[in-house]
Amino acid sequence: METLATTKMAMSGTHSAAPMRYRNNFLKEVEAHVEDGDWVKMCMQCGVCAGSCPLGPQWEHTPQKIFMMIRAGKREEVLKSDAMWMCTSCYNCLARCPRKLPITHIMHGIARYAHHLGLAPKTQPTRHFSVLFWKNCIKNGRLNELKLTIGLYFRDGLMAGIKQGWDMRNVALGLVLAKRMNPFELFGGHGCKDHKGIAAMLKKAREIEDQRAGASH
Numbered sequence: 001m002e003t004l005a006t007t008k009m010a011m012s013g014t015h016s017a018a019p020m021r022y023r024n025n026f027l028k029e030v031e032a033h034v035e036d037g038d039w040v041k042m043c044m045q046c047g048v049c050a051g052s053c054p055l056g057p058q059w060e061h062t063p064q065k066i067f068m069m070i071r072a073g074k075r076e077e078v079l080k081s082d083a084m085w086m087c088t089s090c091y092n093c094l095a096r097c098p099r100k101l102p103i104t105h106i107m108h109g110i111a112r113y114a115h116h117l118g119l120a121p122k123t124q125p126t127r128h129f130s131v132l133f134w135k136n137c138i139k140n141g142r143l144n145e146l147k148l149t150i151g152l153y154f155r156d157g158l159m160a161g162i163k164q165g166w167d168m169r170n171v172a173l174g175l176v177l178a179k180r181m182n183p184f185e186l187f188g189g190h191g192c193k194d195h196k197g198i199a200a201m202l203k204k205a206r207e208i209e210d211q212r213a214g215a216s217h
């Protein structure tokens, strides 16, 4: 039979495991490392952002809920969530928030921080697109749309890529005929004139961002 002592032991076991899952200093961490994270504490949980977001019913967690979870110290659940990656930057929430929180920026900031820590969900399509877009862009200082599209098509393997390409063949042909796509871009493509300048600028920006996000975190 369960005694008071065994119940207490079970409860203390639950409590000792809690700090692993819920870090109470998560709000401070967000304030220090996430762009505009110092605004989170200003949220009064009115729900206007959740009600204004066009993705409302599709979200795992609305911005309102994410801010509440941050304050509750639910670090793992927030950073591993795909909620922030769903934001389409429509700015509906930001325009309506009575406390003027830069909600859109905070959502993207949390997504970036989660990615930086390696906690963002690996299979999330927006995260995948962001990584692909960024790598493509910084290579020559400008976007190679053809390579980006092919990278996306072949994301799920060779056969899936071939099928996607075949399905879109008429669109591709139309783009070539309208001179909106050059098939030879596949073999290199042209870049910006001052590639070294762009690389130096990005290096500096990365240093500043890493400093903020805490590279050694």
Ligand code: SF4
Residues within 6 Å of the ligand: 042, 043, 044, 045, 046, 047, 048, 049, 050, 063, 064, 067, 096, 097, 098, 099, 100, 101, 103
């Ligand atoms: S609208 Fe602003 S104050 Fe209201 S829940 Fe959303 S973030 Fe918080």
Ligand code: SF4
Residues within 6 Å of the ligand: 049, 052, 053, 054, 055, 063, 086, 087, 088, 089, 090, 091, 092, 093, 094, 103, 104, 107
């Ligand atoms: S900016 Fe993002 S979070 Fe805000 S309403 Fe639009 S999709 Fe929702």
